[in-house]
Amino acid sequence: MPKKITIQHIYQEIGQLIDNNYKSNDFMKLHIPLDFKINRLRQKLVKTGIEKGLSHQVTLKYSQRLDKLIIKSLFLKLHV
16 A cells, blocks of 8 residues: 655655755755745754754754744745
């Protein structure tokens, strides 16, 4: 019986493709909608916060990046 594919599985697969794409110099960066990037970064932030703690350097880095994306999203929504 084939494996059931959920929307979360699809998001994870797309997220891995995005991560690999940003790490690779061989491919152009994908143009992903800002809301998807925000949700992906939120997932990373929560996972890292649970695993490493809220004051860990990686958690703080994700938090700062998320703040910037949210501000950018709000700015674009208000000025477009």
